[in-house]
Amino acid sequence: MAIPKKHQDEHSSFLAYKNYRYFKLFLLLCIVSTTLYVWFDFTPARNGGTWVGYTLGIIGALLILWLTFLGMRKRWISQGRWSLKGWTSAHVYLGLSLIFVATLHTGFQFGWNLHTLAYALMMGVIISGLFGIYFYVVLPRQMSANRGEMSQAAMLDEVANLDRMLRDAAQPLDDIYISKVQNSINKTKLGGGIFKRISGRNRKCTTHAATRFFREELRRADNITHGPLLDLLSVLERKNALLRQIRRHIRFRALLEFWLYFHIPLTFALLAALTAHIISVFFYS
């Protein structure tokens, strides 16, 4: 059964929005700027100071301003023609087109100066944005596969619940076991630093250590302790699996957000450098 076009849009990726409308715009910009660059020769060199250079510079600066505007736009919710998905699609493709527009604007003249700094910042924003695109394309599916129907809050509540069960299950156990259980309950850490988050693992996880410990203990247990240990271990195994799931989720969340910590501050640094760049070239014109 054919899916009505309207619904196709709703479910297509932001990359394919409106039958790749903005990808086509991207191609157009690339072709136009490359043609301008190649077609017109300048003496002594093609660069930002020629009329083609100024044209590309103006297009680039306007694009940068418009792309920055997405940061404000995303806070308003609307649908249809100017839906957020449409804006995102345009943001991605027009942002990528800057690679052509701005690079040709430079005429490949780079140096240790403000002008190249502005270019480098822009490329930094674009590269961080590329990471963003990649993660937004790849991760949501993995994320929902990992999380199932569970909300983040539900995951944490389940940890608390399992901790309660651990406490109960540990009550009859010999004192020598108690500290391991308590470590699992009190010293399990979620989150932490950025690299720990992105790794999605915690080598020093006390729950993982306790699980391994009790697996070993269970094998050696006598008839009397076997039952309570088994009860405890089953809870520990559940908690261990849950923690793995949560840490994967933390990893996905971190990847989805981490690039923005480059993308956004670099964007503002870029806006500042762009302003200084434009003022400086006319100041000492």
Add this chain to the structure above:
Amino acid sequence: MTIIVRNLKTRPGGRESVRERIYETDVISIGRETGNDVDLVDLRVALHHAKLKFHTDGKIIFELLAGNSALINRRLITGASRKLKPGSHIRIGIYEIRIEEPTAPGTLTITLQQIETVDAAITSNDERVVFGLGRALPPKRLMAWVFALGVIGFFLALPLWAFKNPDSAQLKSLPIQADLSWNPGKISLMHANLKNDCKTCHVKAFVAVKDKTCAECHTGLKDHAKADQMQTSRPHPTGFGAKLDEISNMFGRPPARCASCHVEHNSKAKIINTSQKLCVDCHRDLNKNLKNTTLANVSDFGTDHPQFSPSVITKPSLTDPVLTRMSLDDNPQGFSGLKFPHDLHMDTGKSVAKMAQDLGQRYGFSDGVDCADCHRPEAGGAMFEPVSMQQDCAMCHDIAFEDDAAFEGGDRYLRTLRHGEPQEVIATMRDFYLAKALANIRDAEMNTSTRRRPGSAARIRDLNRRELAFKQADNRTATKVKAIFSKGGACFDCHVIDFPVDPASLDYRVRPISVNDRFYPKSPFEHTSHAVGDLNCESCHEAEKSKLSSDILLPKIELCRDCHIGEESYAKGGKFAQGTMPTTCLTCHTYHGGPHAELMGRSDGQ
């Protein structure tokens, strides 16, 4: 003894409930194990944590089992026994045990109450902390502000401040130049001394560098042509191009500023731009815009450049020879006043070669005469020293006029005449023959071997002899002088002679000569850089076939093009024989002040 254990619980909602258990015992066991009299559900409590012992005399002993701890009346006790009194309280884990005041003898009440709840280490309240990056990294907004303000401060505010306060002490104490970051490219070597002082050229903010600023240092530069001619010859764009010019004007950048050709801060270009495009934009169709110009249109050395027109001497003069520019296509004949057949001198089978072989030992000739025997490169090697009679011709062309041996009793010295002074030559010859006449008379009078009769006849004879001798001397002088200035004579061989109307006056004159040593005075040729491959003189100059000195032995442009191509052909992938750059206008010409300025910008229309 009767021990009543009151278990006090606070139900959700704050309602309290009490459950009592009564023990008839002296010892109450406390621990996590359910078998204890008082079992405490808390992992911090040991399975068998402590014992309460009640003595009949009313003493109460609290005995902690090895390694276990408790707070007794807020003091931490580990693995020891303590005596308790009614009113004492013991804290184990989340529980508190109080010894109540006895109400009846033999009966003691202790109250057990959970005074703390066990908080979960992780709850859904931690959602933001656990999943969000907020705590792991500095806030995005803060970073954005710090970066942006840092960039604005260092790359905008600092240079602007430096521009406003060029003499400030703080500025001078900065480790780096404040507006260094604004430099879009390395400054050219010639302006390198200005690299730390942007204001030298960028005098006013937001105003493009003006020509008069350049002229403040570059005082000696001539303009290329008169301003009105420059204006006329410039291509006048229409439509889009005109619009671009208009916008450019708006920004204070009219066309044909100094900076239009001399682009600074451009790592890809030298400050002296050698691209022919800068010239060709006017010169391609010069006659369309500049009517009456005598300059030919030119757009590329390789494909569109007029034939060379050297300055050829048409009227020789020692002081002011007349030079006429003639195209090599018209087979121009110059006139230096000299006769010199190159072919004769260079032919290896003719007399010149034989003579050269004879003189080879003494003067270093090889088989014959070659170019270098007469044409010596000048210092630097670009051009050649002028050929000189004394140095280059005289070893063969000695101007000997009389072998003294021909005279009886002569001294056998060969007389040589002085070159370059025809009147002196004539005088010298006259003196010589007169001297010979005198010698004859003297010899005759001194001859006393025969006796003579004295008398008038003898005197007359002597007188006649004297007159005859001087007359003979004059005649001989006239004949000899005429001979030397006539065909077959030493002067005539090389020079053009004006004969006297009255031969007796001996007023022979040698036409002045002027040898052209700069055929292209405005485009000096560089011989040194052409010493490449197997190129030799004959590759360009066809001297071996030249019979007349009036032949202009310069190569035509077609020959140059064998190796040199123009910028346009180069851009299209053409190859040139040597070097790394295509031939552009500036390879031979210059734009300002140099020797070619006049040529390229002849404002008088000549």
